[in-house]
Amino acid sequence: MYTRITGLFVVSLITLGIISSCSDDNNIVGSTFIPSDRNIIVDTLDITNLTIEELVTFTGNLTYFSAGKYQDQVYGEVKSTSFLAPGISTLSPADSMEAGAEVYLVLEPFNFYGDTTSTAVFDLHYITERWRPNDANVNSQFSTDPVSIGSIEITAETDSVLFQLPQQWADNFRGFFNETENPIENLRANEFGFALVPRDDNNVIVGFRTESLQQDTLGNSFYSGSRLFVVNPEGSDDDDNGDDNGNGNGNGESSTMDNGNGDFVDPFPGRNTFSVLLRGSAFNIQRENTDYEGTSLPLLNTFEQNLVLEMDLEGRGLLDQVISRAEILLFDDLEAIEDLPENHFRPKSGRLQYYTLNDTERQFEVVKLPVFEPQFREGDNSYRVNVTSFIQNFQTGQSTQTRFYITSGNNNGLILPAILAGPESGERSPKLIITRINPEN
Amino acid sequence: MKYFSIILCALVVFAATEAQAQENEANSASIYSYLGLGTPQDILSSQGAGMAIVGVATPDRSRASLANPAFWGSAYFTSMSAGFNLQTHDATDNFGSSSSTTLGFSHFQAQFPVIRDRLGLSIGMYQDTNIRYNLLTNDSVTLPTADSLSVIDYQSAISGTGGINRIEAGFGLRITDNFYVGYAPSLMFGLKEQDNQFLFNSPLYGPARFTERTRYRAFAHRFGTMILLPNVFRGRDQLIFGATATLPVELSANRRITSQLISGNTTRSLDLIPESTYGNRDVTFPFETTVGLTYFASRYFMVATEAHYQQWSEHNSFNGEFDENMKDRLKVGLGLEYDVYSRGNPGLFNSLIYRAGASYDDGHLTVNNTNIETLLFTAGIGIPSRTGTSSIDINLEYGIRGTQSNDLVRERIFGVRLSLNLSELMFLQRRVN
Numbered sequence: 001m002y003t004r005i006t007g008l009f010v011v012s013l014i015t016l017g018i019i020s021s022c023s024d025d026n027n028i029v030g031s032t033f034i035p036s037d038r039n040i041i042v043d044t045l046d047i048t049n050l051t052i053e054e055l056v057t058f059t060g061n062l063t064y065f066s067a068g069k070y071q072d073q074v075y076g077e078v079k080s081t082s083f084l085a086p087g088i089s090t091l092s093p094a095d096s097m098e099a100g101a102e103v104y105l106v107l108e109p110f111n112f113y114g115d116t117t118s119t120a121v122f123d124l125h126y127i128t129e130r131w132r133p134n135d136a137n138v139n140s141q142f143s144t145d146p147v148s149i150g151s152i153e154i155t156a157e158t159d160s161v162l163f164q165l166p167q168q169w170a171d172n173f174r175g176f177f178n179e180t181e182n183p184i185e186n187l188r189a190n191e192f193g194f195a196l197v198p199r200d201d202n203n204v205i206v207g208f209r210t211e212s213l214q215q216d217t218l219g220n221s222f223y224s225g226s227r228l229f230v231v232n233p234e235g236s237d238d239d240d241n242g243d244d245n246g247n248g249n250g251n252g253e254s255s256t257m258d259n260g261n262g263d264f265v266d267p268f269p270g271r272n273t274f275s276v277l278l279r280g281s282a283f284n285i286q287r288e289n290t291d292y293e294g295t296s297l298p299l300l301n302t303f304e305q306n307l308v309l310e311m312d313l314e315g316r317g318l319l320d321q322v323i324s325r326a327e328i329l330l331f332d333d334l335e336a337i338e339d340l341p342e343n344h345f346r347p348k349s350g351r352l353q354y355y356t357l358n359d360t361e362r363q364f365e366v367v368k369l370p371v372f373e374p375q376f377r378e379g380d381n382s383y384r385v386n387v388t389s390f391i392q393n394f395q396t397g398q399s400t401q402t403r404f405y406i407t408s409g410n411n412n413g414l415i416l417p418a419i420l421a422g423p424e425s426g427e428r429s430p431k432l433i434i435t436r437i438n439p440e441n
Numbered sequence: 442m443k444y445f446s447i448i449l450c451a452l453v454v455f456a457a458t459e460a461q462a463q464e465n466e467a468n469s470a471s472i473y474s475y476l477g478l479g480t481p482q483d484i485l486s487s488q489g490a491g492m493a494i495v496g497v498a499t500p501d502r503s504r505a506s507l508a509n510p511a512f513w514g515s516a517y518f519t520s521m522s523a524g525f526n527l528q529t530h531d532a533t534d535n536f537g538s539s540s541s542t543t544l545g546f547s548h549f550q551a552q553f554p555v556i557r558d559r560l561g562l563s564i565g566m567y568q569d570t571n572i573r574y575n576l577l578t579n580d581s582v583t584l585p586t587a588d589s590l591s592v593i594d595y596q597s598a599i600s601g602t603g604g605i606n607r608i609e610a611g612f613g614l615r616i617t618d619n620f621y622v623g624y625a626p627s628l629m630f631g632l633k634e635q636d637n638q639f640l641f642n643s644p645l646y647g648p649a650r651f652t653e654r655t656r657y658r659a660f661a662h663r664f665g666t667m668i669l670l671p672n673v674f675r676g677r678d679q680l681i682f683g684a685t686a687t688l689p690v691e692l693s694a695n696r697r698i699t700s701q702l703i704s705g706n707t708t709r710s711l712d713l714i715p716e717s718t719y720g721n722r723d724v725t726f727p728f729e730t731t732v733g734l735t736y737f738a739s740r741y742f743m744v745a746t747e748a749h750y751q752q753w754s755e756h757n758s759f760n761g762e763f764d765e766n767m768k769d770r771l772k773v774g775l776g777l778e779y780d781v782y783s784r785g786n787p788g789l790f791n792s793l794i795y796r797a798g799a800s801y802d803d804g805h806l807t808v809n810n811t812n813i814e815t816l817l818f819t820a821g822i823g824i825p826s827r828t829g830t831s832s833i834d835i836n837l838e839y840g841i842r843g844t845q846s847n848d849l850v851r852e853r854i855f856g857v858r859l860s861l862n863l864s865e866l867m868f869l870q871r872r873v874n
Contacts, residue, residue: 029534029850030472030576040582040595040639320713322700324641324649327585379588388647392702396709435584437639439651439698439713 039438040324047328047430048423049310050297055357057303057366057411060136060282061210064413065226067122067283068205069198070114072346074298074336074419075305076290078113080205080283083142085133085193086228087279088177088184091213091221095274097177097230103170104162104229105194106275107208109154113415114204116156117343121199123148124163127192133280137365138302140284144195152196154206162229162267177230177276188279207347207414211277228276231268283413296333297420297430299408301349303366307406307420311391311432314402319395321436326388330374330406331428332381333421349409349416350376352383356401371404383420387432469541469600470573472532472850473813473843476766476806477756478633478657478726479570479604483749483772484547487524487834487860491796491821492776494747498683498733499778500667503830504862505552507565508731509683510623510665513613516554516561518830518864524548528856534845543573547858561613563625569605569726572633576600586645594642605631605657605692605726619669624662629690629726631657651700651713655759657692657724679737686730689752691723694759724759727752741784744777745798753805768807772815774800782825794823796836809847816841817854830864 059065067082084105105124112120125144152163165173169191176187198205209225216222285302292298299305309328313319330352340346354372361368374385393399408418421428474480486506489496496508505520506512524547531540550565576599584593611625632654639649663685670680698714733747749772758764776798781791797820804813821836840854 029532029537029539030475030574040584042584044585320698322649322651322713324639324646325584377587384587386645392709392711395700396702396711398709433585435646437637437649437651439637439653439700 041436041438043434043436045316045432045434046423047309047311047432049312050423050430051308052297053306053308053405055303055306055362055366055405056137056139058134058137059140059284059302059413060133061280062411062413064110064207064209065281065283066205066207066413066415067196067198068114068120069200069202070205071203073339074292074294074296075287075300075417076292077288078205078415079198079286080415081198082196082208082281082283083127083131083136083193084196084226084281085131085279086173086187086191087277088187089277090274091223092274097174098232100233101170101174102167102231103165103173104231105165106229107152107161107163107226108224109158109206110209111207111347111414112156112204112345113207113347114345115341115343116204116345118203120154120202120204120206122152122154122196123199124150124152125195125197127195130189130192133282136282136284138285138304140282142195144197205415210281223275223277226281227278230274230276232272234271285415294336295422295424296336297422299406299418299420301407301409301411301414301416303407303411309404309406309430311402313391313394318391318434321434322439323388323391323434323436325386325435326391327433328385328387329431329433330383331421331425333419333425334381336419346417347414348376348418351409352418353407353409354385355405355407356403357405469575470528470530470543470571471842471852472574472576473806474572475574475576475601476808477753477764479572481751481770481805482547482568482571484524484858485567487522487836487862488778488796490858490860491798491819491834491836492745492774492778493798493800493817493819494733494745494774494776495731495749496733496745497665497685497731497747498667498681498735499743499745500681503864504832505550505563505864507548507550507563507567507609509667509685510563510611510625510663511613511621511667511683513552513561513563513611513623514615514621515558516552516613517557519554520552520862520864522548522550522860522862524858524860526856526858528854531853532850534850535848545571559615562611563613564610566606566608569607569629570631571604572601574601584646586643593646596640598638599635601633601635603632603634605629607661609663611663613665619671621667623665627661627663629657629659629661629692648703651698653696653698655694655696657694659690659692659726661687661690661726663687677739681735681737683735684730684732687728689728689755690726692726694722694724695719696759722759722761725755725757727755741780742778744775746775748773751805766806766808768805768812770803770805772800772802774798776819792825794825796821796823808849811844811847811849813843832862834860834862
């Protein structure tokens with residue numbers, strides 16, 4: 001009897017289950033029960049816990065290198081010396097230096113920071129100690145021969161400069177270049193390169209391109225940017241135009257490297273020429289009179305002036321909030337930026353870079369990638385970054401960082417300042433905007 | 442062994458339904474379970490379920506019943522009962538309508554006669570309140586965007602599951618031939634889990650979700666009495682008076698709020714406000730009493746009436762304040778039963794027990810100055826076994842709760858309640874001639 005009763009019960013239960021599973025549930029009624037003020041709250045919080053901190057990062061073998069000197073009323077006196085190490089790499093393995101070949105140092109300016117009407121004058125010195133471009137940082141100092149081997153002048157109109165290196169150096173270099181066994185190591189051990197030292201009366205810092213491989217309109221590959229340029233003597237075996245062409249008069253004077261259309265004009269027609277890549281480049285930065293007393297926040301992309309921004313999530317009571325969006329707003333200080341003498345110019349990167357660094361990482365050269373790179377917004381001259389996930393990671397214990405180290409852009413070898421509005425700038429002061437839902441409704 | 446397998450089956454199904462209740466998008470029962478501690482559940486006996494009453498004055502020796510602890514003093518069989526229900530709620534308000542069906546566990550009980558028809562014990566588990574709702578609303582809010590303030594549409598979804606349950610163990614005692622008393626202490630425990638989700642119609646704003654989870658527990662005490670008055674109007678009739686009372690208890694409540702952070706394909710949980718922040722709080726579960734009168738005109742027919750009262754106005758919320766939506770609740774019901782089976786006539790329809798009833802409930806809620814009333818009609822059949830000691834009871838119900846006026850929701854309730862009742866003589870030493 002139990003079997004019959006139990007069987008009937010189980011069948012009935014299964015039937016109920018099937019009916020239940022076939023049902024839909026689309027409750028859209030009862031909205032009047034839900035409080036209309038569901039506690040969606042927008043907090044605009046001033047960020048006042050801001051400091052400027054100096055850190056160190058590498059300056060070697062970046063996309064650009066900088067040299068010059070400029071007296072900036074915000075950043076003080078900024079002086080940069082470049083260091084260039086010769087190499088032997090060429091586009092074609094068949095390239096060779098003939099006896100009597102000339103070697104030129106090609107420099108291609110990319111940007112100017114300072115008085116754009118002034119002429120930047122650099123003295124070129126031999127470096128007299130072995131150095132590693134990859135190890136160089138903003139504080140690096142390498143010993144140089146006190147006697148200059150020549151000078152280079154650059155103005156805002158200069159596209160490129162060819163400086164003919166001393167023939168004795170060229171002959172020595174030829175020995176290493178044509179060597180078949182371990183040439184690069186011998187070159188590294190004996191030829192330390194050149195320092196591009198700005199003269200004291202300079203009032204502009206020049207950013208130079210390093211080499212890059214290009215193609216002309218016919219599809220021919222060539223190197224552009226700063227490099228060595230070898231010109232074999234007339235009558236050498238390979239008498240065509242070589243792999244690429246430089247431009248210039250070979251006397252250290254500036255001249256255009258192209259015809260304005262991106263096609264190259266051969267500066268040494270009828271001569272066999274080719275480019276030789278630099279083995280590395282680096283630069284240092286020396287600053288004096290940096291006692292800026294304004295309320296702005298001057299940043300540099302070289303990590304010399306980082307904005308340390310502490311969000312203070314715990315102190316602001318944000319740990320127990322359901323955050324839908326969190327955004328940090330930083331604004332350009334237009335007054336400070338525009339307060340420049342006529343024809344003076346501060347280049348800017350158009351972005352900021354947010355880093356998170358622990359104590360160990362701050363003790364040594366910073367080599368991290370940024371966690372955020374907000375772009376400059378033309379509309380309100382701001383940099384906005386969505387830090388929602390960052391805060392949520394802190395809330396869930398996946399991160400312990402609440403502090404950002406902010407630079408004025410990519411550390412690419414150029415000097416790119418950014419002057420941000422400080423905490424006393426009213427509506428343009430740094431802000432953390434939190435859109436949250438208060439769970440205790 | 443048979444008991445064991447059936448109990449196991451019932452517990453597995455119970456576990457499955459409870460597991461379903463943990464899901465955040467569980468099917469909805471009454472929308473009104475959003476308020477307070479949920480919708481009160483009054484079904485404590487399969488017999489009462491068919492008559493729209495609790496059944497405090499309708500004892501039945503062949504079925505275990507949780508309706509009145511005093512019944513257990515008349516226990517003759519070792520009995521077990523397990524119940525399930527299937528309910529569909531068709532809800533309508535001034536903005537739309539919805540339909541939802543839920544399958545749930547209603548009760549489990551095992552009843553043991555220690556001294557037959559004198560002292561009986563019972564252990565059981567049942568629901569006091571049920572929480573299961575889904576609410577959805579579309580709204581807009583002014584928020585900062587890239588260039589200025591913008592009006593952003595958002596959708597807010599709230600779903601809740603849980604309820605207050607009771608594990609009860611007690612005894613019933615026959616004091617005199619016609620006077621029974623019973624006492625049932627119980628462990629009340631429950632959970633209210635409310636999941637809140639916000640979806641913004643803007644890529645600038647991420648989804649936000651948090652869950653408020655409140656645990657309740659307390660010891661409760663229920664008392665019952667039953668008085669039999671035989672031969673009241675004629676020979677072989679009987680009038681039965683039954684009453685139960687449950688003392689008010691302070692539920693010990695602990696709340697925590699967690700958030701679910703969605704990052705890519707992973708969801709991480711965040712303890713926003715731990716239980717230690719709120720501390721232990723008291724939530725009053727109110728006094729309730731049920732008084733019933735049943736008249737057995739014969740051994741085949743009976744009619745029962747009942748009044749059920751709960752003092753929900755004394756309920757205070759987790760925040761310690763009296764809930765303005767709560768009011769005292771009075772439910773009155775009238776039901777009848779016709780036991781054709783006991784006549785012993787052959788035929789399918791002569792082997793069933795028929796029940797019907799109706800109840801009016803003035804509700805435990807007042808929303809927008811309107812009482813949330815429920816009118817309920819029930820009809821059911823009992824399918825006894827050949828020996829008459831075991832049965833399946835199938836009860837149907839149809840009810841109307843609430844109103845569409847005053848921006849409220851009217852619900853039409855369709856339900857099927859299924860109860861398995863097994864009874865047999867146990868611990869009886871068999872004598873072989």
